[in-house]
Amino acid sequence: MSDASRIRTAIDLGLEGKQVGNLIVPHSRQSSAWGSLMIPIAVIARGRGPTVLVTGGNHGDEYEGQVAVAELIRTLEPGQVSGRVIAIPALNAPAARAGTRLSPIDGGNLNRSFPGRPDGTITSMIAHYVDTTLLPVADVILDLHSGGSSLEFVPSGLAHRLDDPEHQRRTIAALEAFGAPVSVIVDEIDPGSGMMDTAAEEKGKVFLSTELGGGGRLGLEALRVAEDGIRNVLAHAGVIEAAPTPGPRPPGRMLTVDDPERYLAARAEGVYRPLLELGAAVEAGQPVAEIVFIDEPTRLPQVIRSGHDGMLWCRRAMARVEPGDVVAVIAGEG
Numbered sequence: 001m002s003d004a005s006r007i008r009t010a011i012d013l014g015l016e017g018k019q020v021g022n023l024i025v026p027h028s029r030q031s032s033a034w035g036s037l038m039i040p041i042a043v044i045a046r047g048r049g050p051t052v053l054v055t056g057g058n059h060g061d062e063y064e065g066q067v068a069v070a071e072l073i074r075t076l077e078p079g080q081v082s083g084r085v086i087a088i089p090a091l092n093a094p095a096a097r098a099g100t101r102l103s104p105i106d107g108g109n110l111n112r113s114f115p116g117r118p119d120g121t122i123t124s125m126i127a128h129y130v131d132t133t134l135l136p137v138a139d140v141i142l143d144l145h146s147g148g149s150s151l152e153f154v155p156s157g158l159a160h161r162l163d164d165p166e167h168q169r170r171t172i173a174a175l176e177a178f179g180a181p182v183s184v185i186v187d188e189i190d191p192g193s194g195m196m197d198t199a200a201e202e203k204g205k206v207f208l209s210t211e212l213g214g215g216g217r218l219g220l221e222a223l224r225v226a227e228d229g230i231r232n233v234l235a236h237a238g239v240i241e242a243a244p245t246p247g248p249r250p251p252g253r254m255l256t257v258d259d260p261e262r263y264l265a266a267r268a269e270g271v272y273r274p275l276l277e278l279g280a281a282v283e284a285g286q287p288v289a290e291i292v293f294i295d296e297p298t299r300l301p302q303v304i305r306s307g308h309d310g311m312l313w314c315r316r317a318m319a320r321v322e323p324g325d326v327v328a329v330i331a332g333e334g
């Protein structure tokens with residue numbers, strides 16, 4: 001088997017100027033025998049300098065990143081750039097067109113499909129192309145996520161705890177530069193699951209993600225955090241000049257999610273009732289949610305309590321829950 005990607009493009013990553021085109025993924029199907037799937041991509045480059053890869057729509061029902069990256073492609077010109085920006089508004093384009101987390105073609109979760117396979121499903125082929133063609137040429141990667149249909153977040157920049165102190169230092173510097181009101185250092189609940197994050201970090205790259213809003217909506221404040229954050233990271237990397245700011249930015253809050261017990265899950269089927277607004281302060285032992293049993297009205301609701309002090313950083317957006325559904329994440333102080 002060849003390891004070469006089957007994804008083609010007329011975009012030349014080595015050219016200067018502004019190119020807007022498509023990644024072309026072969027997709028022979030009932031309605032299109034010799035058909036392809038098109039994933040919009042732009043490269044904006046001038047002179048020598050670092051490469052920043054900015055992606056949205058890794059999950060199709062997360063919209064702030066998709067809109068902010070499209071805006072970046074419309075507004076960024078080569079004359080403003082020293083180095084290179086590679087921008088993809090909807091990395092899992094079929095999922096973005098369907099407004100779903102997963103690909104409607106193969107059910108694939110792109111952010112659980114890395115490193116992917118050149119001969120795999122559509123989703124796996126996209127992961128493989130990103131892993132073998134885009135991640136290796138990028139110095140900084142910003143992959144913009146939101147809560148999707150099922151979760152909602154306090155709009156946040158996100159990075160992971162890393163083993164190498166120098167790698168960690170560079171990553172936290174970029175996270176602080178992103179400049180969200182809240183930044184979170186996360187230990188992933190399932191780090192071996194094939195995330196783009198891990199694939200980039202294992203290559204020694206500075207990798208940032210976000211959690212911006214959610215609930216399947218496009219949040220106004222969350223979109224502003226995304227748009228400002230992209231520009232801030234490009235300036236931090238030295239690819240664009242920093243925008244003149246009206247004054248010193250208030251320092252953002254730095255929080256951590258360092259313990260699987262900070263993810264609180266339903267233990268029964270029912271309706272999730274939040275007891276706190278997003279962003280609320282939480283004390284250990286405090287009830288943060290209830291599961292209500294509509295078919296058994298006399299049954300007491302199941303109370304879900306936080307095991308930690310912190311902030312209600314994330315909560316469920318959908319009301320119906322099954323056992324194992326995460327209904328709240330409590331982030332702790334730095």
Ligand SMILES: [Zn+2]
Nearest residue numbers: 059062145146
């Ligand atoms: Zn996501």
